[in-house]
Amino acid sequence: MSRALSNPPGAARAQPSSTEVARLAGVSQSTVSRVFSAGAAVSPAVRDRVMKAAEALNYRPNALPAILQTGRSGIIAVVVGGFYNPFFTEFLRCVTAALRERRLEIMLVDTASDDNLNDIVGELSRYRIDGVISAMAIHSTRVAKKLESAGIPIVAVNSKRVGGMRTVSTDNRAAGGAAADVLVDAGCRDIAYFAGRDSQAQAERERGFLKRLSDRGMPEPQRALAGFTYEEGYAAAVECFSGRSRPDGIFCVNDLVAIGVMDALRKEFGLDVPGDVQIVGFDDIPMAGWRGYELTTFHQDMDALARGCVDLLADAPADTRTTVPCRLVVRETTRNRAR
């Protein structure tokens, strides 16, 4: 793979060894190794002496011999399913911080679907990665099995259990139920659900929503297929509100869709939110709090999701499943009666 960079600067430069650093610092070679290993105890004075010697000699510690010996690299592959949704980037921010705390490095994988994951993870395993954290739901049993058989643990967010995969999920079903309560309590009588495409998180949100509506004696809601993007939300709202039956309350699969719906209602139909239509989103991305939207939504606890992933990777038996609660954030797109 090194052919891709044809002009390696400094490739021929001789590397000073840890023994030379030890000699200059007046310590043993094993002390130098300890200074450059995570978590090893070294006194600040000794560490300082070694660092100065290393700097003077331009010593570059080498992780590779230890990786070859132990088969463990300190590298975790983090998979995201695109960068269009601030949900993914916020997760990436949190998981990056959580891995850094443990001095683990991140290899980043961006893939449109879990179909490609098989090849990509196969390639990454050449580096002896210690695990995979996937912000993208994984449906493919083949991918999960391949990782498993290679001894690489995997944790996926908001995913079905496939093989021995560990999962960390927002309590999507409970949130769906709570969304139904918010709309019914606020007086909505003609409710719609704007759905995402094939995803475990979306299915759970919908299930919880339908169940609670039914429990509360409401008729089955209209369903529109909106996908996960602003543009899809906008288009779905245009189609829905061009029809005969206009809902007065909408639960959207995520905030991007909800914001697209709001813009469509205002710009295309001159409707007021929440005066004419009340809207509830999901994720609490930063834009949901912008003054132009002030969207009522559910805050996914990204920090807890990210930490959950890192913890499960480190310590949990295969097949462990963790659920993280999420929090209703009431803003201006619902009429907030005393509850």
Add this chain to the structure above:
Amino acid sequence: MSRALSNPPGAARAQPSSTEVARLAGVSQSTVSRVFSAGAAVSPAVRDRVMKAAEALNYRPNALPAILQTGRSGIIAVVVGGFYNPFFTEFLRCVTAALRERRLEIMLVDTASDDNLNDIVGELSRYRIDGVISAMAIHSTRVAKKLESAGIPIVAVNSKRVGGMRTVSTDNRAAGGAAADVLVDAGCRDIAYFAGRDSQAQAERERGFLKRLSDRGMPEPQRALAGFTYEEGYAAAVECFSGRSRPDGIFCVNDLVAIGVMDALRKEFGLDVPGDVQIVGFDDIPMAGWRGYELTTFHQDMDALARGCVDLLADAPADTRTTVPCRLVVRETTRNRAR
């Protein structure tokens, strides 16, 4: 660093060798190596036979011996300065795709400032990374020098030249001049600049903006310090418009600030954009195109920036500087006279 994961599943599993795969596939060991190296020529039939044998034996190719031999890993460190700005995440998307095309892997570094970069890159160099691409501007000569002396090439986006660092930049000065033209042509007479903090890109935009205003006989614009976030833009607008002299045209250092300004003008002062105040942003993040904003802005060609970085890393002499043009996108926040 492997201590951080305390319970490595499958760590004790014996690994089948490439020789065993070769025997099962009926080919030589060097053919197996070629199948698992990027860019090597192998017939589809042979590749297929080797892949099936590898799958049957659960063989995991190992990149490490070759890295030890060549000192080159096929890994590029990609540095971002936070995930709050869709500019960074869009860059990350493009650079990830460009590196994947060359079969290079991405180690992700998120850091608030280039001060921390020294330690982080020191750690990454243990893996013999082949280069660093930084979406964050690098000011520290110390960081640039350290990488240089380690033989690790670095490319930074919208950054000053420091040491032998290569840079790829949007033509920020030309864009600043064009922003001045847009506002003056649209009839603005009391113009303001909402600035970001200490950054090369921001300084260049401001320089081009001031120069063109002066060339066109306009007085020096008001200057407000806004930072780079939505919240900072909102707050800066509240402060500016609470004062005596209200501008009728504003050029903002980026889109997040511009959107914050728009929301503040509408919500806090009941002002119309572009009726009362015209606004120009920078970056063309997805939200700039949302119907609630329709922001006139400059589109940074992220794909060209990302490809420029990957190309310079591969082939350019140290100190190379590339400039990428950007494109004015006229939407609804400026009054568009015939030009």
